[in-house]
Amino acid sequence: MSPLNLVGIAIGLLAVLLLCFGLPDSWFFGLLCLACLSGSMGEAYRENKLGAVLFLAVAAVFAASSLRFALRDARQPRGGS
Structure with a gap:
């Protein structure tokens, strides 16, 4: 495994x-995107084109x-005083 x-x-x-500790949804999906991009680079390095494209x-x-989710959170009104 690379x-x-x-x-x-x-x-x-x-x-x-x-x-599990309350990370906002936009950050969660952003980190998952980063994980998939890293996996894509690993597959491209091993010359597995189908895996990289997937x-x-x-x-x-x-x-x-x-x-x-970031745009949804930005449109919600702030709950300040």
């Missing part, structure tokens, strides 16, 4: 762990989800 894949797994586990496609879905 070091890039190990980094991706570590980032994914960190995202899940931080989600990781990139999933990363794009996570990036879109992260953007959606």
Whole structure:
């Protein structure tokens, strides 16, 4: 297993762990996107084109989800005094 894949797994586990401690959804999906991009680089390094493209496609879905949740949170009114 390449070091890039190990980094991706570590980032994914960190995202899940931080989600348990109240990480916002936009950050969670952003970290998952980063993990998929790292996995894609690992697959491209091993010249597995199909795996790299699949990781990139999933990363794009996570990036879109992260953007959606970030925009949703920005539109919500602040609960200040």
